[in-house]
Amino acid sequence: MPDKDDYVEINIVVLPGDGIGPEVIRAAVAVLDAVGERFGHNFQTQEYLIGGCAIDNYGTALPENTLAACRAADAVLLGAVGGPKWDDPNAKVRPEDGLLGLRKELGLFANLRPVRATSVSMQISPIRPQRLQGVDLMVVRELTGGIYFGQPRGRKIIGDEVQAVDSMVYTKSEVRRIANLAFDLAGQRRNKVTSVDKANVLESSRLWREVVNEVAAHYPHVTLEHNLVDAAAMYLISRPQTFDVILAANLFGDILTDEASVLAGSMGLLPSASLGESRNTQGYPLGLYEPIHGSAPDIAGKNIANPVGAILSAALLLRHSLGFEAEAEIVEDAVEKTLSTGNVTIDLAAPGQRTLTTGEVTQFVVKSISDDEE
Numbered sequence: 346m347p348d349k350d351d352y353v354e355i356n357i358v359v360l361p362g363d364g365i366g367p368e369v370i371r372a373a374v375a376v377l378d379a380v381g382e383r384f385g386h387n388f389q390t391q392e393y394l395i396g397g398c399a400i401d402n403y404g405t406a407l408p409e410n411t412l413a414a415c416r417a418a419d420a421v422l423l424g425a426v427g428g429p430k431w432d433d434p435n436a437k438v439r440p441e442d443g444l445l446g447l448r449k450e451l452g453l454f455a456n457l458r459p460v461r462a463t464s465v466s467m468q469i470s471p472i473r474p475q476r477l478q479g480v481d482l483m484v485v486r487e488l489t490g491g492i493y494f495g496q497p498r499g500r501k502i503i504g505d506e507v508q509a510v511d512s513m514v515y516t517k518s519e520v521r522r523i524a525n526l527a528f529d530l531a532g533q534r535r536n537k538v539t540s541v542d543k544a545n546v547l548e549s550s551r552l553w554r555e556v557v558n559e560v561a562a563h564y565p566h567v568t569l570e571h572n573l574v575d576a577a578a579m580y581l582i583s584r585p586q587t588f589d590v591i592l593a594a595n596l597f598g599d600i601l602t603d604e605a606s607v608l609a610g611s612m613g614l615l616p617s618a619s620l621g622e623s624r625n626t627q628g629y630p631l632g633l634y635e636p637i638h639g640s641a642p643d644i645a646g647k648n649i650a651n652p653v654g655a656i657l658s659a660a661l662l663l664r665h666s667l668g669f670e671a672e673a674e675i676v677e678d679a680v681e682k683t684l685s686t687g688n689v690t691i692d693l694a695a696p697g698q699r700t701l702t703t704g705e706v707t708q709f710v711v712k713s714i715s716d717d718e719e
């Protein structure tokens with residue numbers, strides 16, 4: 346095999362963040378190193394600050410040098426931000442500002458959350474195992490529009506009443522770009538999109554449905570169904586196997602992704618990817634990859650955090666920002682092999698089961714990736 350320096354340099358910016366962020370990101374980087382070693386990829390990782398630790402050092406949650414590095418990167422891998430130290434509700438800057446600012450600055454309009462039921466899910470999810478069999482879905486959530494950003498918003502006094510307003514606003518082009526992305530993804534999966542809205546009540550949802558229908562006409566091989574969000578919430582639990590790609594506006598996607606995480610069994614297991622329109626030097630979307638969990642201050646520094654969400658985020662990075670599908674699958678298989686043989690952190694353990702540290706689970710995954718080579 347040629348020396349790995351003969352290969353094109355792939356520039357990955359790593360933002361460990363706060364709490365367990367550095368612990369789980371260390372695991373994800375070890376896995377990327379193992380993949381680089383095995384396939385001869387030249388991954389160059391550089392660490393920058395974001396969130397609470399950036400506030401401590403720079404007085405801002407998203408320092409200039411962090412943002413500049415992310416803009417120039419091929420992909421960004423993030424741990425988590427936040428913690429009690431920065432929780433003062435009157436604080437001028439908050440750790441979350443770093444994350445929201447980064448999504449906005451990089452134009453990351455699509456959040457992808459794949460959810461698969463594994464052998465471990467069958468044991469720990471509150472949903473019955475027969476309902477979980479074969480669950481493999483992807484929620485595609487619109488991330489930069491809708492009710493979280495729409496104007497007008499705010500409060501006003503009307504007579505002796507206080508009124509608060511939020512606005513669910515979507516333009517055709519905002520719906521079209523996220524719908525295109527969802528249909529493209531479905532084409533690489535099982536060719537089905539379920540678009541979620543509340544078109545029986547909301548005007549913005551009627552536009553959403555109209556545009557999704559227009560986009561669907563360009564993807565004749567993909568089946569489209571529309572679910573009202575209330576029904577979708579029910580079907581996610583009663584027949585989750587029937588979903589492939591779920592396409593949802595910001596608010597609905599936010600709620601449904603947390604609901605869907607129950608299918609996998611633990612927050613610590615789930616990865617996410619946020620993608621936009623800008624392309625990296627490899628010609629793929631510049632993405633932000635992060636586990637869905639937070640900084641878990643209650644377990645930080647104890648080497649017991651589950652690294653799987655972060656490791657699977659690295660797998661998504663390989664797939665979506667680098668086009669390394671085989672490498673992504675090897676990481677996912679290594680994780681499944683590790684978990685199904687009982688090598689789990691405490692959050693996944695059955696009563697009395699032996700538990701491993703973050704580092705030990707990571708070593709199992711790394712070894713499985715490296716051993717596969719032989």
Ligand code: NAD
Pocket residue numbers: 365369424425426427428429444612613635637638639640641642643644649650651652654692
């Ligand atoms: P959390 O996800 O950090 O923790 C919720 C529970 O899940 C805790 O009991 C924690 O110990 C456990 N948990 C989370 N990840 C785990 C893992 N990998 N392995 C094992 N157990 C894990 O949510 P929270 O407690 O609501 O928030 C804590 C802090 O994280 C807050 O400051 C919050 O603002 C921040 N937060 C950040 C993000 C992010 O960076 N994307 C997301 C959510 C919350």
